[in-house]
Amino acid sequence: MILWWLGDIVLLFVVLPIVVYLLRGVLSTARGIVPHVQAIAAAAAAGSKDLDAVPLLLTTQDQIKRTVETIADYGGSLDVIVDDV
Amino acid sequence: MPAAGVVLIIAVVLIIGALAVYLLPTIWALIQITKGLDQAIKGVGELIEKSAPVNPVVADINANLDAAVSALEGLLVKKAGLPDALGLIDGLYPGAAAEGLRDFPESKTITPPRISEVYTRGTLTLARLGREAPIAAASPEGPVLRHVARSEVATRALYPDLRQTRPEKLPPSPVIGTDAPVQYEQALTPGVRAHMPQRGAAVLDRPTGGSGEESSEAPPPPAAKRGGFLRWKQG
Numbered sequence: 001m002i003l004w005w006l007g008d009i010v011l012l013f014v015v016l017p018i019v020v021y022l023l024r025g026v027l028s029t030a031r032g033i034v035p036h037v038q039a040i041a042a043a044a045a046a047g048s049k050d051l052d053a054v055p056l057l058l059t060t061q062d063q064i065k066r067t068v069e070t071i072a073d074y075g076g077s078l079d080v081i082v083d084d085v
Numbered sequence: 086m087p088a089a090g091v092v093l094i095i096a097v098v099l100i101i102g103a104l105a106v107y108l109l110p111t112i113w114a115l116i117q118i119t120k121g122l123d124q125a126i127k128g129v130g131e132l133i134e135k136s137a138p139v140n141p142v143v144a145d146i147n148a149n150l151d152a153a154v155s156a157l158e159g160l161l162v163k164k165a166g167l168p169d170a171l172g173l174i175d176g177l178y179p180g181a182a183a184e185g186l187r188d189f190p191e192s193k194t195i196t197p198p199r200i201s202e203v204y205t206r207g208t209l210t211l212a213r214l215g216r217e218a219p220i221a222a223a224s225p226e227g228p229v230l231r232h233v234a235r236s237e238v239a240t241r242a243l244y245p246d247l248r249q250t251r252p253e254k255l256p257p258s259p260v261i262g263t264d265a266p267v268q269y270e271q272a273l274t275p276g277v278r279a280h281m282p283q284r285g286a287a288v289l290d291r292p293t294g295g296s297g298e299e300s301s302e303a304p305p306p307p308a309a310k311r312g313g314f315l316r317w318k319q320g
Contacts, residue, residue: 004089011096019100023107030114037121044128051135057142064146068153075160085166
Protein backbone atom coordinates (compact mmCIF):
# COMPACT_ATOMS: atom_id res chain seq x y z
CA MET A 1 0.00 0.00 0.00
CA ILE A 2 2.85 2.32 0.74
CA LEU A 3 4.13 1.82 -2.79
CA TRP A 4 0.72 2.79 -4.16
CA TRP A 5 0.85 6.04 -2.23
CA LEU A 6 4.37 6.68 -3.28
CA GLY A 7 3.38 6.16 -6.91
CA ASP A 8 0.46 8.56 -6.52
CA ILE A 9 2.69 11.19 -4.96
CA VAL A 10 5.26 10.86 -7.71
CA LEU A 11 2.56 11.01 -10.36
CA LEU A 12 0.93 14.09 -8.92
CA PHE A 13 3.93 16.10 -7.87
CA VAL A 14 6.62 15.03 -10.32
CA VAL A 15 5.15 13.63 -13.54
CA LEU A 16 2.24 16.02 -13.83
CA PRO A 17 4.32 19.21 -13.39
CA ILE A 18 6.91 17.96 -15.83
CA VAL A 19 4.22 17.15 -18.42
CA VAL A 20 2.63 20.54 -17.92
CA TYR A 21 5.98 22.30 -18.22
CA LEU A 22 6.91 20.50 -21.42
CA LEU A 23 3.51 21.06 -22.99
CA ARG A 24 3.62 24.76 -22.19
CA GLY A 25 7.01 25.00 -23.81
CA VAL A 26 5.79 23.30 -26.97
CA LEU A 27 2.71 25.51 -27.09
CA SER A 28 4.60 28.75 -26.57
CA THR A 29 7.13 27.78 -29.22
CA ALA A 30 4.43 26.86 -31.72
CA ARG A 31 2.63 30.12 -31.09
CA GLY A 32 5.90 32.00 -31.53
CA ILE A 33 6.48 30.43 -34.95
CA VAL A 34 3.13 31.51 -36.37
CA PRO A 35 3.86 35.26 -36.77
CA HIS A 36 7.24 34.51 -38.28
CA VAL A 37 5.74 32.19 -40.86
CA GLN A 38 3.08 34.75 -41.68
CA ALA A 39 5.78 37.41 -42.11
CA ILE A 40 7.71 35.10 -44.44
CA ALA A 41 4.58 34.47 -46.49
CA ALA A 42 3.90 38.20 -46.72
CA ALA A 43 7.50 38.90 -47.74
CA ALA A 44 7.39 36.20 -50.42
CA ALA A 45 4.14 37.60 -51.77
CA ALA A 46 5.57 41.13 -51.81
CA GLY A 47 8.74 39.90 -53.51
CA SER A 48 6.69 38.14 -56.11
CA LYS A 49 4.72 41.34 -56.70
CA ASP A 50 7.93 43.31 -57.08
CA LEU A 51 8.94 41.00 -59.91
CA ASP A 52 5.81 41.82 -61.89
CA ALA A 53 7.93 44.29 -63.86
CA VAL A 54 10.32 41.59 -65.00
CA PRO A 55 8.49 41.11 -68.34
CA LEU A 56 9.39 44.74 -69.08
CA LEU A 57 12.96 43.50 -69.38
CA LEU A 58 11.94 42.04 -72.71
CA THR A 59 10.97 45.54 -73.85
CA THR A 60 14.26 46.86 -72.49
CA GLN A 61 16.09 44.14 -74.37
CA ASP A 62 14.37 45.10 -77.61
CA GLN A 63 15.02 48.80 -77.04
CA ILE A 64 18.67 48.11 -76.30
CA LYS A 65 19.00 46.21 -79.55
CA ARG A 66 17.42 49.07 -81.50
CA THR A 67 19.57 51.63 -79.73
CA VAL A 68 22.73 49.68 -80.44
CA GLU A 69 21.71 49.36 -84.08
CA THR A 70 21.16 53.12 -84.25
CA ILE A 71 24.52 53.72 -82.59
CA ALA A 72 26.13 51.40 -85.09
CA ASP A 73 24.51 53.34 -87.95
CA TYR A 74 25.73 56.66 -86.56
CA GLY A 75 29.14 55.21 -85.87
CA GLY A 76 29.39 53.93 -89.41
CA SER A 77 28.44 57.33 -90.78
CA LEU A 78 30.91 59.10 -88.51
CA ASP A 79 33.57 56.66 -89.53
CA VAL A 80 33.01 57.73 -93.12
CA ILE A 81 32.59 61.45 -92.49
CA VAL A 82 35.36 62.15 -90.01
CA ASP A 83 38.95 61.66 -90.99
CA ASP A 84 41.08 59.33 -88.97
CA VAL A 85 43.88 60.74 -86.87
CA MET B 86 -11.50 0.51 -4.12
CA PRO B 87 -8.68 1.68 -1.93
CA ALA B 88 -8.03 5.36 -1.53
CA ALA B 89 -4.67 5.08 -3.23
CA GLY B 90 -6.38 3.78 -6.36
CA VAL B 91 -8.74 6.71 -6.40
CA VAL B 92 -5.87 9.16 -6.10
CA LEU B 93 -4.11 7.34 -8.95
CA ILE B 94 -7.12 7.66 -11.18
CA ILE B 95 -7.39 11.34 -10.33
CA ALA B 96 -3.72 11.87 -11.16
CA VAL B 97 -4.08 10.16 -14.53
CA VAL B 98 -7.15 12.22 -15.33
CA LEU B 99 -5.27 15.37 -14.46
CA ILE B 100 -2.41 14.38 -16.74
CA ILE B 101 -4.78 13.62 -19.59
CA GLY B 102 -6.55 16.91 -18.98
CA ALA B 103 -3.25 18.79 -19.09
CA LEU B 104 -2.36 17.05 -22.33
CA ALA B 105 -5.68 18.07 -23.83
CA VAL B 106 -5.44 21.66 -22.64
CA TYR B 107 -1.98 22.20 -24.07
CA LEU B 108 -1.96 19.95 -27.12
CA LEU B 109 -5.15 21.35 -28.71
CA PRO B 110 -3.78 24.93 -28.97
CA THR B 111 -0.50 23.45 -30.16
CA ILE B 112 -2.31 21.62 -32.93
CA TRP B 113 -4.13 24.84 -33.87
CA ALA B 114 -0.84 26.72 -33.97
CA LEU B 115 0.71 24.02 -36.16
CA ILE B 116 -2.26 24.26 -38.54
CA GLN B 117 -1.65 28.00 -38.85
CA ILE B 118 2.03 27.36 -39.44
CA THR B 119 1.18 24.93 -42.22
CA LYS B 120 -1.10 27.48 -43.88
CA GLY B 121 1.57 30.17 -43.62
CA LEU B 122 4.20 27.89 -45.06
CA ASP B 123 1.87 27.06 -47.94
CA GLN B 124 1.54 30.76 -48.72
CA ALA B 125 5.29 31.26 -48.39
CA ILE B 126 6.00 28.34 -50.72
CA LYS B 127 3.52 29.75 -53.22
CA GLY B 128 5.20 33.16 -53.10
CA VAL B 129 8.67 31.66 -53.42
CA GLY B 130 7.47 29.60 -56.37
CA GLU B 131 6.23 32.76 -58.07
CA LEU B 132 9.56 34.42 -57.32
CA ILE B 133 11.43 31.58 -58.99
CA GLU B 134 9.05 31.51 -61.92
CA LYS B 135 9.18 35.24 -62.52
CA SER B 136 12.92 35.58 -62.09
CA ALA B 137 13.73 32.66 -64.36
CA PRO B 138 14.08 34.70 -67.61
CA VAL B 139 16.05 37.49 -65.94
CA ASN B 140 19.47 35.93 -66.38
CA PRO B 141 19.36 35.33 -70.15
CA VAL B 142 17.68 38.68 -70.83
CA VAL B 143 20.20 40.61 -68.73
CA ALA B 144 23.04 38.67 -70.31
CA ASP B 145 21.77 39.58 -73.76
CA ILE B 146 21.39 43.25 -72.78
CA ASN B 147 24.92 43.27 -71.39
CA ALA B 148 26.25 41.63 -74.54
CA ASN B 149 24.62 44.30 -76.71
CA LEU B 150 25.87 47.09 -74.47
CA ASP B 151 29.36 45.58 -74.48
CA ALA B 152 29.33 45.55 -78.26
CA ALA B 153 28.17 49.18 -78.36
CA VAL B 154 30.84 50.26 -75.86
CA SER B 155 33.53 48.45 -77.81
CA ALA B 156 32.39 50.02 -81.07
CA LEU B 157 32.21 53.53 -79.62
CA GLU B 158 35.56 53.22 -77.89
CA GLY B 159 37.10 51.93 -81.09
CA LEU B 160 35.57 54.76 -83.11
CA LEU B 161 36.73 57.36 -80.59
CA VAL B 162 40.26 56.02 -80.58
CA LYS B 163 40.28 55.73 -84.36
CA LYS B 164 39.16 59.31 -84.89
CA ALA B 165 40.78 61.13 -81.99
CA GLY B 166 43.73 58.93 -81.17
CA LEU B 167 44.21 57.08 -77.93
CA PRO B 168 45.76 59.92 -75.88
CA ASP B 169 43.18 62.48 -76.98
CA ALA B 170 40.38 59.98 -76.48
CA LEU B 171 41.50 59.49 -72.92
CA GLY B 172 41.83 63.23 -72.47
CA LEU B 173 38.31 63.74 -73.77
CA ILE B 174 36.93 61.06 -71.47
CA ASP B 175 38.80 62.50 -68.53
CA GLY B 176 37.57 65.97 -69.41
CA LEU B 177 33.96 64.85 -69.45
CA TYR B 178 34.21 62.52 -66.48
CA PRO B 179 37.16 63.50 -64.29
CA GLY B 180 39.10 60.46 -63.16
CA ALA B 181 37.48 58.11 -65.65
CA ALA B 182 40.62 57.89 -67.76
CA ALA B 183 42.39 56.09 -64.95
CA GLU B 184 40.23 53.05 -65.60
CA GLY B 185 41.30 53.05 -69.24
CA LEU B 186 39.41 51.67 -72.19
CA ARG B 187 38.37 48.04 -72.11
CA ASP B 188 39.63 47.13 -75.55
CA PHE B 189 42.84 49.10 -75.17
CA PRO B 190 44.78 47.80 -72.17
CA GLU B 191 47.64 50.17 -72.87
CA SER B 192 45.29 53.07 -72.20
CA LYS B 193 45.77 52.60 -68.46
CA THR B 194 49.39 53.62 -68.73
CA ILE B 195 48.76 56.80 -70.74
CA THR B 196 48.58 60.13 -69.00
CA PRO B 197 45.52 61.83 -70.46
CA PRO B 198 46.10 65.33 -71.88
CA ARG B 199 44.27 68.15 -70.19
CA ILE B 200 41.72 68.58 -72.93
CA SER B 201 39.44 70.49 -70.63
CA GLU B 202 42.12 73.16 -70.45
CA VAL B 203 44.03 72.89 -73.71
CA TYR B 204 42.49 71.94 -77.02
CA THR B 205 44.00 69.09 -78.93
CA ARG B 206 43.52 67.82 -82.41
CA GLY B 207 41.09 65.11 -81.39
CA THR B 208 38.99 67.55 -79.45
CA LEU B 209 38.91 69.91 -82.39
CA THR B 210 37.72 67.14 -84.65
CA LEU B 211 35.02 66.13 -82.24
CA ALA B 212 33.99 69.72 -81.61
CA ARG B 213 33.41 70.23 -85.32
CA LEU B 214 30.80 67.50 -85.24
CA GLY B 215 28.69 69.70 -83.03
CA ARG B 216 29.06 72.84 -85.19
CA GLU B 217 30.68 74.95 -82.52
CA ALA B 218 28.34 73.64 -79.86
CA PRO B 219 29.75 73.08 -76.40
CA ILE B 220 30.98 69.55 -76.60
CA ALA B 221 30.34 69.01 -72.93
CA ALA B 222 26.69 70.01 -73.13
CA ALA B 223 25.70 66.42 -72.57
CA SER B 224 27.49 66.43 -69.26
CA PRO B 225 26.69 69.70 -67.52
CA GLU B 226 28.13 68.40 -64.28
CA GLY B 227 31.61 68.08 -65.72
CA PRO B 228 34.02 70.77 -66.81
CA VAL B 229 33.29 72.54 -70.07
CA LEU B 230 35.61 71.47 -72.84
CA ARG B 231 35.34 74.59 -74.94
CA HIS B 232 37.05 77.56 -73.44
CA VAL B 233 34.68 80.51 -73.58
CA ALA B 234 37.53 82.98 -74.03
CA ARG B 235 39.01 81.23 -77.03
CA SER B 236 37.40 80.92 -80.42
CA GLU B 237 37.89 78.08 -82.81
CA VAL B 238 40.13 80.32 -84.90
CA ALA B 239 42.52 80.61 -82.02
CA THR B 240 42.27 76.91 -81.48
CA ARG B 241 42.99 76.26 -85.10
CA ALA B 242 46.19 78.19 -84.80
CA LEU B 243 47.46 75.35 -82.68
CA TYR B 244 47.23 73.12 -85.75
CA PRO B 245 48.10 75.22 -88.80
CA ASP B 246 48.36 72.13 -90.99
CA LEU B 247 44.62 71.51 -90.83
CA ARG B 248 42.96 71.91 -94.18
CA GLN B 249 40.57 74.87 -94.53
CA THR B 250 37.41 73.48 -96.06
CA ARG B 251 34.92 76.26 -95.45
CA PRO B 252 34.52 79.23 -97.82
CA GLU B 253 35.90 82.46 -96.48
CA LYS B 254 32.62 84.29 -97.02
CA LEU B 255 29.27 82.68 -97.56
CA PRO B 256 26.69 84.37 -99.87
CA PRO B 257 24.18 86.52 -97.98
CA SER B 258 20.81 85.11 -97.16
CA PRO B 259 17.84 86.30 -99.33
CA VAL B 260 15.82 89.20 -97.97
CA ILE B 261 12.21 88.37 -97.22
CA GLY B 262 9.33 90.31 -95.72
CA THR B 263 7.16 93.29 -96.60
CA ASP B 264 10.12 95.54 -97.23
CA ALA B 265 11.95 93.02 -99.38
CA PRO B 266 13.23 94.37 -102.74
CA VAL B 267 11.32 91.68 -104.64
CA GLN B 268 7.65 91.22 -103.80
CA TYR B 269 5.63 88.25 -104.91
CA GLU B 270 1.88 87.82 -105.16
CA GLN B 271 0.35 85.30 -102.90
CA ALA B 272 -0.38 82.12 -104.81
CA LEU B 273 -3.98 80.93 -105.06
CA THR B 274 -2.91 77.38 -105.11
CA PRO B 275 0.42 76.21 -103.88
CA GLY B 276 2.75 76.36 -106.83
CA VAL B 277 0.41 78.40 -109.14
CA ARG B 278 0.62 82.19 -109.42
CA ALA B 279 -2.31 84.42 -110.21
CA HIS B 280 -0.23 86.68 -112.48
CA MET B 281 3.25 86.25 -113.72
CA PRO B 282 5.50 89.08 -112.60
CA GLN B 283 6.46 91.64 -115.25
CA ARG B 284 9.10 93.26 -113.22
CA GLY B 285 11.74 91.52 -111.30
CA ALA B 286 11.60 88.49 -113.55
CA ALA B 287 14.88 86.88 -114.24
CA VAL B 288 16.47 88.09 -117.46
CA LEU B 289 18.50 85.74 -119.58
CA ASP B 290 20.96 86.53 -122.28
CA ARG B 291 19.84 85.30 -125.65
CA PRO B 292 21.75 82.31 -126.81
CA THR B 293 24.26 83.13 -129.48
CA GLY B 294 24.97 81.09 -132.53
CA GLY B 295 28.23 79.53 -133.46
CA SER B 296 29.33 82.80 -135.19
CA GLY B 297 28.83 84.74 -132.04
CA GLU B 298 25.86 86.76 -133.46
CA GLU B 299 22.73 87.25 -131.42
CA SER B 300 19.93 85.03 -132.64
CA SER B 301 16.60 86.90 -132.95
CA GLU B 302 14.70 83.73 -133.67
CA ALA B 303 15.84 82.02 -130.56
CA PRO B 304 13.02 80.08 -128.98
CA PRO B 305 11.70 81.30 -125.65
CA PRO B 306 13.28 79.80 -122.63
CA PRO B 307 11.70 76.57 -121.43
CA ALA B 308 10.34 78.20 -118.31
CA ALA B 309 8.71 80.98 -120.41
CA LYS B 310 6.89 78.41 -122.55
CA ARG B 311 5.24 77.05 -119.45
CA GLY B 312 4.19 80.54 -118.34
CA GLY B 313 7.29 80.83 -116.27
CA PHE B 314 9.01 83.95 -115.11
CA LEU B 315 12.07 83.86 -117.35
CA ARG B 316 12.34 86.24 -120.30
CA TRP B 317 14.99 87.10 -122.77
CA LYS B 318 17.05 90.22 -122.31
CA GLN B 319 15.82 93.06 -124.58
CA GLY B 320 18.41 94.59 -126.88
